Amino acid sequence: xxxxxxxxxxxxxxxxxxxxxxxxxxxxxxxxxxxxxxxxxxxxxxxxxxxxxxxxxxxxxxxxxxxxxxxxxxxxxxxxxxxxxxxxxxxxxxxxxxxxxxxxxxxxxxxxxxxxxxxxxxxxxxxxxxxxxxxxxxxxxxxxxxxxxxxxxxxxxxxxxxxxxxxxxxxxxxxxxxxxxxxxxxxxxxxxxxxxxxxxxxxxxxxxxxxxxxxxxxxxxxxxxxxxxxxxxxxxxxxxxxxxxxxxxxxxxxxxxxxxxxxxxxxxxxxxxxxxxxxxxxxxxxxxxxxxxxxxxxxxxxxxxxxxxxxxxxxxxxxxxxxxxxxxxxxxxxxxxxxxxxxxxxxxxxxxxxxxxxxxxxxxxxxxxxxxxxxxxxxxxxxxxxxxxxxxxxxxxxxxxxxxxxxxxxxxxxxxx
Ligand code: AMP
Ligand code: MG
Numbered sequence: 219x220x221x222x223x224x225x226x227x228x229x230x231x232x233x234x235x236x237x238x239x240x241x242x243x244x245x246x247x248x249x250x251x252x253x254x255x256x257x258x259x260x261x262x263x264x265x266x267x268x269x270x271x272x273x274x275x276x277x278x279x280x281x282x283x284x285x286x287x288x289x290x291x292x293x294x295x296x297x298x299x300x301x302x303x304x305x306x307x308x309x310x311x312x313x314x315x316x317x318x319x320x321x322x323x324x325x326x327x328x329x330x331x332x333x334x335x336x337x338x339x340x341x342x343x344x345x346x347x348x349x350x351x352x353x354x355x356x357x358x359x360x361x362x363x364x365x366x367x368x369x370x371x372x373x374x375x376x377x378x379x380x381x382x383x384x385x386x387x388x389x390x391x392x393x394x395x396x397x398x399x400x401x402x403x404x405x406x407x408x409x410x411x412x413x414x415x416x417x418x419x420x421x422x423x424x425x426x427x428x429x430x431x432x433x434x435x436x437x438x439x440x441x442x443x444x445x446x447x448x449x450x451x452x453x454x455x456x457x458x459x460x461x462x463x464x465x466x467x468x469x470x471x472x473x474x475x476x477x478x479x480x481x482x483x484x485x486x487x488x489x490x491x492x493x494x495x496x497x498x499x500x501x502x503x504x505x506x507x508x509x510x511x512x513x514x515x516x517x518x519x520x521x522x523x524x525x526x527x528x529x530x531x532x533x534x535x536x537x538x539x540x541x542x543x544x545x546x547x548x549x550x551x552x553x554x555x556x557x558x559x560x561x562x563x564x565x566x567x568x569x570x571x572x573x574x575x576x577x578x579x580x581x582x583x584x585x586x587x588x589x590x591x592x593x594x595x596x597x598x599x600x601x602x603x604x605x606x607x608x609x610x611x612x613x614x615x616x617x618x619x620x621x622x623x624x625x626x627x628x629x630x631x632x633x634x635x
Contacts, residue, residue, distance in 0.1 A: 220492040224608075225532065225567050228495045232505055232533050236515070238543035239395040239463065246383045249375045251436060252393035253543035258369040260386050264361040267322040272354045275336050275343055276327035277314040279353070285345040292342045299324060314343050323355060330354035362386070372545045394543035397437040400459030400514070401428050402467040404479060405521060406447045423594065424468040424526045428519070431530050435538040437464070447476040449485075456482055463541060465514040466534060469521025471502045479518045480504055488516050496566045496608060499525035499591035503533065522591035528569050528603065531624070549622045552602075552629070557584035560606060560613045567608040571600035572621060574628040581628070583621050601625040 241255035285291035296313040299305050305324030309315055315324050335347035362368055403422035411421050425441050432439035445455030459465040470479040488506040495503045504518030519526040536547035562568050572583040586599040602621040613619055
């Protein structure tokens with residue numbers, strides 16, 4: 219087991235060998251946010267034929283060389299093509315067909331004049347404008363050609379992608395299975411939110427924030443509840459999560475007398491890959507795996523609520539995204555101007571919870587207050603994690619720093635009013 223490693227090294231060890239989970243087939247209607255497991259190749263050409271982009275008249279452009287408001291030109295009204303219908307016959311010279319948006323062009327027609335530039339007069343139509351060749355025509359295949367790859371593997375399915383799948387006739391889609399995560403909270407002091415907190419008890423809030431972080435990363439979380447600080451109870455609790463893809467416990471990974479998570483994991487057959495990452499918050503982070511994939515990947519997160527969330531953000535989230543088939547594993551990062559001077563002891567990389575405020579073209583990062591790893595409000599207020607480099611001891615007000623953006627809304631300009 220490695221100890222006291224750097225953040226980048228820990229991230230490498232976590233992601234090493236992690237591959238997307240196998241595919242499953244789900245209804246396209248239920249696939250929002252899912253990740254395509256295979257490329258989607260179209261069996262169709264869309265639109266299937268040249269068709270009208272307007273309500274108006276289909277005709278041959280060279281039959282209407284010079285129509286204008288001042289000098290309208292007339293063509294014979296031949297027939298009507300409703301949306302989804304077919305022309306009864308090809309369009310002849312000197313003829314126009316009434317046509318509606320999405321209807322296929324009659325053979326012989328090459329252009330559309332929109333109805334605003336025409337007026338029906340019994341068996342004729344007067345035109346007040348001459349179309350350019352091909353005007354208001356959607357050409358066959360301008361959206362998708364049969365045989366073409368339309369969506370690549372690893373694509374996250376959003377509203378537009380679901381619409382594309384439907385238009386290709388795909389009512390089901392192959393996506394990566396979502397990672398299943400089992401979450402265990404450990405500690406004699408812990409209770410559920412609706413229980414009594416008298417006598418120094420605290421709510422096992424980590425189960426809530428971590429399950430929500432899992433859901434945001436596309437995973438399915440199960441709460442295994444609370445284990446007491448005994449080896450037996452921890453063995454029972456951790457043992458209950460061995461069927462998951464990922465087992466995440468919080469607390470009990472420090473060096474206290476009641477911190478049994480690491481020995482119990484080893485007893486269960488887990489090989490600890492590392493303990494201790496040079497970061498703050500979150501130093502006691504533990505990661506392990508079972509040989510030959512005969513068990514879940516395992517994180518022992520620190521118990522302090524901020525440490526648990528920050529280590530999740532930095533290590534668990536990218537792993538879940540990778541398992542879920544995502545290609546991009548990191549948050550967007552920005553350079554922000556420091557709104558105040560920050561100080562620390564050199565040595566560990568710090569992740570400072572900050573708000574981000576727009577100031578013209580700049581973003582200003584300001585600490586969310588008390589940065590103790592027990593102060594969960596510092597996380598609740600945070601829009602980003604400012605990266606305070608390991609070797610640095612001061613970042614001066616006005617200097618630029620890198621911030622991982624947790625809440626992308628802050629990048630948008632505020633609404634006026
Ligand atoms: P430990 O790692 O067990 O020393 O816990 C460190 C701190 O985190 C202690 O103050 C615990 O009370 C707190 N803590 C542990 N587990 C949780 C949890 N599930 N939810 C909220 N706080 C916790
Ligand atoms: Mg504890």
